[in-house]
Amino acid sequence: xxPYRDAEGLTITSGYKSAGRDxxxxxxxxxxxxxxxxxxxxxAERLLSLTGLTPERLRHGLEDRSVQAAVLEFLANHEPDLIxxxxxxxxxxxxxxxAARELNT
Numbered sequence: 599x600x601p602y603r604d605a606e607g608l609t610i611t612s613g614y615k616s617a618g619r620d621x622x623x624x625x626x627x628x629x630x631x632x633x634x635x636x637x638x639x640x641x642a643e644r645l646l647s648l649t650g651l652t653p654e655r656l657r658h659g660l661e662d663r664s665v666q667a668a669v670l671e672f673l674a675n676h677e678p679d680l681i682x683x684x685x686x687x688x689x690x691x692x693x694x695x696x697a698a699r700e701l702n703t
Contacts, residue, residue, distance in 0.1 A: 620689045624697035627687065628666030631673055631694060632656070634683050641679065645672050663701045670698035 620627070636642045646652065649668045651659075659665035673680045674695045684691045 620693045622689070624670075624700045625661075625663070625666055627689065627694060627697045628669050628701060629660065630687050631683050632660075632666075632669045634686050635669065635673070635679070644676075645669070648672055648675075667698050667701035670694055670701065674698055 622630075635645050646656075649672050651665065651668060656665065673683050674691075677691075680691045680694060684694055687694075
């Protein structure tokens with residue numbers, strides 16, 4: 599970890615966030631984000647409701663880029679979850695949004 603000084607004092611940075619980049623593939627980020635989203639029952643229900651995905655489609659479509667993109671787009675469309683997911687996955691919201699865009703190409 600490399601600390602840096604800002605106007606308010608010493609800040610300790612760590613992990614992917616401090617590096618400003620995340621080397622994980624978009625597919626990996628999407629699957630990690632899905633795992634995170636499914637840890638909360640209400641969030642999981644909202645994911646299914648808003649994406650139109652079914653539990654069966656999720657199970658059988660884990661390798662499908664469109665399913666992966668749908669998970670990341672779900673987070674991108676709800677900023678509180680996007681921020682929480684990014685923090686839990688030790689990345690940035692911008693990285694998750696960029697991964698969604700890449701999976702859609």
